[in-house]
Amino acid sequence: MRAAQDAVVVRGARRAFGEQVVLDGLDLVVPRGQFVALLGHSGSGKSTLLRALAGLDPDVGGTVRVVPSPAVVFQNPRLLPWRRVLANVVFGLRGPDAAERGRAALAEVGLESKTDAWPRTLSGGEAQRVSLARALVREPQLLLLDEPFGALDALTRLKMYGLLRDLWERHRPAVLHVTHDVDEAVLLADRVVVLTAGRISLDLPVTLDAPRSRSVDGFAALRARLLAELGVDEKVGT
Numbered sequence: 001m002r003a004a005q006d007a008v009v010v011r012g013a014r015r016a017f018g019e020q021v022v023l024d025g026l027d028l029v030v031p032r033g034q035f036v037a038l039l040g041h042s043g044s045g046k047s048t049l050l051r052a053l054a055g056l057d058p059d060v061g062g063t064v065r066v067v068p069s070p071a072v073v074f075q076n077p078r079l080l081p082w083r084r085v086l087a088n089v090v091f092g093l094r095g096p097d098a099a100e101r102g103r104a105a106l107a108e109v110g111l112e113s114k115t116d117a118w119p120r121t122l123s124g125g126e127a128q129r130v131s132l133a134r135a136l137v138r139e140p141q142l143l144l145l146d147e148p149f150g151a152l153d154a155l156t157r158l159k160m161y162g163l164l165r166d167l168w169e170r171h172r173p174a175v176l177h178v179t180h181d182v183d184e185a186v187l188l189a190d191r192v193v194v195l196t197a198g199r200i201s202l203d204l205p206v207t208l209d210a211p212r213s214r215s216v217d218g219f220a221a222l223r224a225r226l227l228a229e230l231g232v233d234e235k236v237g238t
Helices: 046-053 085-089 098-108 124-136 154-171 182-188 219-229
Strands: 006-017 020-031 035-039 061-066 071-074 142-146 174-178 191-196 199-205
Touching: 006 046, 006 174, 020 046, 020 174, 020 199, 035 046, 035 182, 046 061, 046 142, 046 174, 071 124, 085 098, 085 124, 098 124, 124 154, 154 182, 182 219, 191 219, 199 219
Parallel strands: 035 174, 035 191, 071 142, 142 174
Antiparallel strands: 006 020, 006 061, 191 199
């Protein structure tokens, strides 16, 4: 019965590109409703794992099981430039209430006034909010995020953190959030997983008090632990 409670079950996942092994017998279980951040250096297998979970890489070996119809948000919003915002959000959505659901999703991300806007008129943060609305309008049980805030400026990222956390608390999908940013992982997730050479090298719960901030008790210690696992020394020469 345990498998029915899990949004993601990965056992012995392996993926190689030629002689380069990217996933090396990786095991991961994500319960339904859990928010997991995935850290690791470039080439550690983060995006490869996310693509496997999204069904975009059929050549991954081992067992990869996810709940039906996961939604994916990429670093590039990937909006269709020839469709207006609402049409982008409901693209491929079936049913007579598709437009109504799309407007409701846009309202959730604060863009109810942008339904008829063209993608080229949006700021980077607005475009990413449209991408989030497009994912959430399908009410996914699993939301896969591939560095969705990597191209945004620092202030916009902070606003997006609060929005994403609020949306997750409202809808409660399982989330797997790929990021290079340790602070982002600790501020958003309830569990942080570190990939090293295609395997999980660290798996930590995040039990910080809400609302999350860098000043809450335990933030600095958890951040230091994750940086150490990633081999990062923040000390700068005197």
